[in-house]
Amino acid sequence: MYKTQTAPMGWNSWDCYGAAVTEDIVRQNAAFMAEHLKQYGWEYITVDIQWAEPTAENHEYHPFTELCMDEYSRLIPAVNRFPSSADGKGFAPLAEYVHSLGLKFGIHIMRGIPRQAVHQNTPILGSTQTARQIAKTDSICHWNTDMYGVNPEAEGAKAYYDSLFTLYASWGVDFIKCDDIARELPHEETELILLSRSLQDCGRDMILSLSPGPALLEKAELYKQTSNMWRITDDFWDSWPQLYEMFDRAREWCIHAGNGCWPDADMLPIGPIKQDYDPSLSTEFTQDEQITMMSLWSIFRSPLIIGGEMTKFDDFTMGLITNEDILKMHRNARHSHPVWQKDIDGTEHILWTAVSSEGGQYAVIFNTGEQDSSVRIPLQDLEIYHPVHSTELWSGQTSEIAETINVSLKKHGAAVFYLN
Structure with missing residues (x-):
């Protein structure tokens, strides 16, 4: 085939x-x-x-x-x-x-x-x-x-x-x-x-x-x-x-x-x-x-x-x-899977992750609830136990993350992070 x-x-x-x-x-x-x-x-x-x-x-x-x-x-x-x-x-x-x-x-x-x-x-x-x-x-x-x-x-x-x-x-x-x-x-x-x-x-x-x-x-x-x-x-x-x-x-x-x-x-x-x-x-x-x-x-x-x-x-x-970074994730994501699906402050969120074939790791957080939200994602939820450099792929915003990813999301919205 x-x-x-x-x-x-x-x-x-x-x-x-x-x-x-x-x-x-x-x-x-x-x-x-x-x-x-x-x-x-x-x-x-x-x-x-x-x-x-x-x-x-x-x-x-x-x-x-x-x-x-x-x-x-x-x-x-x-x-x-x-x-x-x-x-x-x-x-x-x-x-x-x-x-x-x-x-x-x-x-x-x-x-x-x-x-x-x-x-x-x-x-x-x-x-x-x-x-x-x-x-x-x-x-x-x-x-x-x-x-x-x-x-x-x-x-x-x-x-x-x-x-x-x-x-x-x-x-x-x-x-x-x-x-x-x-x-x-x-x-x-x-x-x-x-x-x-x-x-x-x-x-x-x-x-x-x-x-x-x-x-x-x-x-x-x-x-x-x-x-x-x-x-x-x-x-x-x-x-x-x-x-x-x-x-x-x-x-x-x-x-x-x-x-x-x-x-x-x-x-x-x-x-x-x-x-x-x-x-x-x-x-x-x-x-x-x-x-x-x-x-x-x-x-x-x-x-x-x-x-x-x-x-x-x-x-x-x-x-x-x-968006070249999102399309790069589409090409390079491996072992993609959901990490959790849970209620945070009355709003449901879903976290997915994947490793990149070029190194690093992807994390995608979805707000599937009916109100805007602010979310804290411990790196340990992604089985990362050291500081990382983070790039949010839709906005291009970069930051250094020591322990927790902090993100604000619109209802039905998402943020995509590349962590390395």
Whole structure:
């Protein structure tokens, strides 16, 4: 399995445009990333769900809609939304453009085979079997009607998945977000294994990201063997209760992060989102909540996938995603884990720590309560028994700490310290 030394960083079209993103939007966000963010490690540009649907218009799905498909049962981009895909070129021209910027290109897929291929009984490339013969028609997605599952035991099943990833490799795809599979285990475990094997056999290095969550903790080793990242939550949006819940998910999954395997806390709903509904909509997270989110995702080493329309980011949002010290923590944190979660003067706080691969130690303190607070953190809570030099990574403030870190926090806020 292709492994990455650090958790992937990029942009995905879902939070802004749902099922309805178009080629010009993808290109403008890719150009923005290349000019403003690539130098900080951001590199993946991913087209999310329904790119084969000509009539997609927002975050809602059209049940049993007609999709664009080639003669071998494989979905292809809708030309009205992705004009460069005309004449059978698929996503190759768009991927070539993204690559020309020094970035990498990704697409969303659904597990299985298109229902319309099964109904039309279309051929499978490299097999005498047809779509109807390899379909598992009692395996369906409960929130999207596009696909049937594939029967991994059927002759021709491997040929179908081989043909998919051979096609994606020919387009120049670097990242696959496969949906309707992460939380479907153990029922669809053999299909995940089959799909993963076909990706590994295609001759091109690709990230495999599994969705949706919550992934099953007892299947952690299987996710590691078959993929690079897997969602530990259902769709994550700009809601404080969802963000608060992520502390428990991160606590459960933190021991599994690293060595090319990345539990995924989902996208960062920052800046303008849900542009398909209203171009004026922006994240409902406060600035302090966004700092908390970025701090938790980074020490936990979740993949960092931007969800907002990047070309409309304000100065605060740009500062949030270009803080080099925070991104360095995302790359270098090791053995990340929570130290404690407790009430201090009537307000709940959570302390996380990690060692740095370059030496030193990180400490992140979160105020998850409903009022501002002042907190004292004894160094001995971090198993440090000598004075240290401290840098708070969001403010850049430095100090010498003898015994106790003293910090003031806004409600739902966070502070990140590098101690050496």
